[in-house]
Amino acid sequence: MSMTFEALCTSLESKPPVRLQVQDLSVTYSTSKGPVRAVSQINFDVEPGTNFGLVGESGCGKSTVVKSLMRLLPDSAKVGGKVLLDGKDVLAMDRKALAAVRWTQIALVTQSAMNSLDPVFTVGDQIVESIRAHVDVSHAVAWARAEQMFAMVGLPAERLREYPHQFSGGMRQRAVIAMAFSLNAGLLLADEPTTALDPIMQDQIMSRIRDIQQRLHRSMVLVTHDIAVVSETCETVAIMYAGRIVEMGPTRDVLNKAYHPYTMGLQNAFPRIRAKGESKPPLISISGGLPDLLHPPKGCRFEPRCPFSTERCRAEDPELRPVGTVMAACHHIDRAEEFRRAALKAETWRVEEDVQ
Amino acid sequence: MSVETGDTVIEARDLKTHFKGHTGLISALLGGESETVHALDGVDLHIAKKEIVGIVGESGCGKSTLGMTLVRMHEPTSGNILFNGQDITHLSGGKLKSYRGAAQIIFQDPYSSLNPRLTVDQIIREPLDIHRIGTSAEKTERVAEVLSRVRMPPETYLHRYPSDLSGGQRQRVAIARALVLRPKLIVADEPVSMLDVSIQAGVLELLNVLSKELDLAVLYISHDIATVGYICDRVAVMYLGRVVEEGGSDDVMHTPLHPYTERLMAAVPSVDTSVPRQRVELQGEVPSPTDIPAGCRFAGRCPLAAELCHAVEPELYEPLPNHRVRCHLYLPADNDIPADLARPEFPENR
Ligand SMILES: Nc1ncnc2c1ncn2[C@@H]1O[C@H](COP(=O)(O)OP(=O)(O)OP(=O)(O)O)[C@@H](O)[C@H]1O
Ligand SMILES: Nc1ncnc2c1ncn2[C@@H]1O[C@H](COP(=O)(O)OP(=O)(O)O)[C@@H](O)[C@H]1O
Ligand code: SF4
Ligand code: SF4
Ligand SMILES: [Mg+2]
Ligand SMILES: [Mg+2]
Numbered sequence: 001m002s003m004t005f006e007a008l009c010t011s012l013e014s015k016p017p018v019r020l021q022v023q024d025l026s027v028t029y030s031t032s033k034g035p036v037r038a039v040s041q042i043n044f045d046v047e048p049g050t051n052f053g054l055v056g057e058s059g060c061g062k063s064t065v066v067k068s069l070m071r072l073l074p075d076s077a078k079v080g081g082k083v084l085l086d087g088k089d090v091l092a093m094d095r096k097a098l099a100a101v102r103w104t105q106i107a108l109v110t111q112s113a114m115n116s117l118d119p120v121f122t123v124g125d126q127i128v129e130s131i132r133a134h135v136d137v138s139h140a141v142a143w144a145r146a147e148q149m150f151a152m153v154g155l156p157a158e159r160l161r162e163y164p165h166q167f168s169g170g171m172r173q174r175a176v177i178a179m180a181f182s183l184n185a186g187l188l189l190a191d192e193p194t195t196a197l198d199p200i201m202q203d204q205i206m207s208r209i210r211d212i213q214q215r216l217h218r219s220m221v222l223v224t225h226d227i228a229v230v231s232e233t234c235e236t237v238a239i240m241y242a243g244r245i246v247e248m249g250p251t252r253d254v255l256n257k258a259y260h261p262y263t264m265g266l267q268n269a270f271p272r273i274r275a276k277g278e279s280k281p282p283l284i285s286i287s288g289g290l291p292d293l294l295h296p297p298k299g300c301r302f303e304p305r306c307p308f309s310t311e312r313c314r315a316e317d318p319e320l321r322p323v324g325t326v327m328a329a330c331h332h333i334d335r336a337e338e339f340r341r342a343a344l345k346a347e348t349w350r351v352e353e354d355v356q
Numbered sequence: 357m358s359v360e361t362g363d364t365v366i367e368a369r370d371l372k373t374h375f376k377g378h379t380g381l382i383s384a385l386l387g388g389e390s391e392t393v394h395a396l397d398g399v400d401l402h403i404a405k406k407e408i409v410g411i412v413g414e415s416g417c418g419k420s421t422l423g424m425t426l427v428r429m430h431e432p433t434s435g436n437i438l439f440n441g442q443d444i445t446h447l448s449g450g451k452l453k454s455y456r457g458a459a460q461i462i463f464q465d466p467y468s469s470l471n472p473r474l475t476v477d478q479i480i481r482e483p484l485d486i487h488r489i490g491t492s493a494e495k496t497e498r499v500a501e502v503l504s505r506v507r508m509p510p511e512t513y514l515h516r517y518p519s520d521l522s523g524g525q526r527q528r529v530a531i532a533r534a535l536v537l538r539p540k541l542i543v544a545d546e547p548v549s550m551l552d553v554s555i556q557a558g559v560l561e562l563l564n565v566l567s568k569e570l571d572l573a574v575l576y577i578s579h580d581i582a583t584v585g586y587i588c589d590r591v592a593v594m595y596l597g598r599v600v601e602e603g604g605s606d607d608v609m610h611t612p613l614h615p616y617t618e619r620l621m622a623a624v625p626s627v628d629t630s631v632p633r634q635r636v637e638l639q640g641e642v643p644s645p646t647d648i649p650a651g652c653r654f655a656g657r658c659p660l661a662a663e664l665c666h667a668v669e670p671e672l673y674e675p676l677p678n679h680r681v682r683c684h685l686y687l688p689a690d691n692d693i694p695a696d697l698a699r700p701e702f703p704e705n706r
Contacts (some may be wrong), residue, residue, distance in 0.1 A: 057552040170415065198414045198579060200638055203623035225553050228582075228625035232633075255627060269557045271582035273624055276610040283557035283586055289522045 018186030056240035114172035124160030249326025259328035365573035397597030410588035466526035603679035
């Protein structure tokens, strides 16, 4: 006898949250030009029921991290380290164990997820199939669950009967978010889930995701370039640069009192809505770009763009170490106070010969 | 940022651009009737020298159509475009070509908008060749001049190919190319939305400086309301093909008048979480531009909608100096609308 709708909901809602521990994760892509070390020895924990933000510029390795948590990397990628889900290493699982974990324990929404719907099936049938692949319920019960998920993302239930091409991009993205939530996985991986949506939709979806995470005590890894979204959503944030975590800690502390010069630069570059009458602080960009990961610099990876670099920075790669309530990877964290003041000035970041 | 007005460069008067054709694959396959897309449906707008006007609004509301129509890449269906006071709505041939030199557009994608087989020098020089401007030496001089303007030393960049440039540098080259014909109007359609946050700032700041240095009128189209606050003097909010609110960017962002703008502004997340944000859910979907509702276009989603809203489309009223809004909440006392139609009312808590 398969489950009733009520039984399904109860069983899904009583699922425990998941603890994620990432230990010494490294990913190297082999390319025709040589090995690309996209992620180098990163460590972080996501406590059950909390949201963890991953921020950094395009190409710094965020999506590579997220894909390795789901074991979705191409064969050209070599992965090292451990990804522990409630203590069990995802990287060591066989295919059967992996299939049992995906979608029921970890679910993924990516920026381009809206293109992942199959054009020949209705959206409703696709959600129903993904539910029935993992739990023993009738078509009708799974359909009722799909209706519930559609309501959550603000789509009318009757549109479940439509095909993906009848949806706008934003509606497709919402349908995929509904699908990712349908089994109420303990850990949601969200890689720029709302970037393709306009501001109102973005805000509505993020606030729904937050509600569910809180109400059902779920965990989430949220990848975004929007530090405002992180500060509203995540208890903890990690700032990534060129495959490394360069700063990590409670979101409020990292965003208010940064220790790493890159974090300071990112904050200046991020446009904020000003209070009425407040004068416009200059928007300052960080000159230069990410280092070539085929030939990463010997010392600090941020050195070529850092206005505070010294001889030591060129020679030695700084380790991530605790300072105050956070962790930062910079040789000169003891001068952070001075850096923070200097970082607010546009001159500090001006590099003449190489404009961005 | 004070703006000397009276120097209007471009003006749109009740501008409309409608597209004919099948909108969906299904209706095309079924050979259904072709529908008219009212992409731009009656817009009034003006931009002065040294002024940056922002256009914001949901995806599909007609922002890009407005930009493309102003530079005459789309044929307007009705209304007028005035450039330096002259009506250019129906120019053609050589006159249209010279207008297109004076009104340039920059697009979102710095990766596909530059020809990968040409050097930076050739890319920027091309418009001069097309418009047959200057001798070879003069062209060389102009190319170097605009590259310096976008803060890229010519000796370093002239002979590079787009593939050797970062996204921010490519967008600077696109701007240099747009500047080489010495335009008076630049339409920048999401110019930084594909760039990383760490480098967006440089391109925005550049647009800002150039508009003042070169007396440019700039139309800045963007989803990202925070960036609009940084560089725009005025902002126009579009909804379903029309401007529903327009005013100084501080006024529109901090004292939005239209119920739609209010929700749009409330949806912008804030880094500072110590002040809780007043969030309002918006019901319903944006209506289709093929099927424009009678009355206020926002009525189907507006929590304040009253009988009048469904019956009569509001005009742009000006309840505050230089701050206009298309909403019946601001209906002036001397109106000729039948008194028996129930008016919308401000909610209690305002
Ligand atoms: N060439 C065209 N033919 C038919 N319809 C079009 C054409 N160009 C635009 N449209 C339609 O006109 C409306 C307005 O489109 P437009 O591109 O101006 O929107 P937008 O505000 O720039 O949106 P976005 O924020 O997504 O860029 C949309 O419904 C769009 O589908
Ligand atoms: N399939 C792949 N093969 C080779 N290199 C890759 C592949 N996917 C990503 N990379 C490289 O790995 C680095 C990190 O990429 P990614 O994880 O996508 O960054 P992000 O998500 O932060 O933008 C980049 O240098 C990128 O070019
Ligand atoms: S280690 Fe040196 S170069 Fe790296 S961020 Fe710190 S100060 Fe800058
Ligand atoms: S006119 Fe009426 S429906 Fe339209 S925005 Fe104003 S109150 Fe709402
Ligand atoms: Mg990515
Ligand atoms: Mg557009």
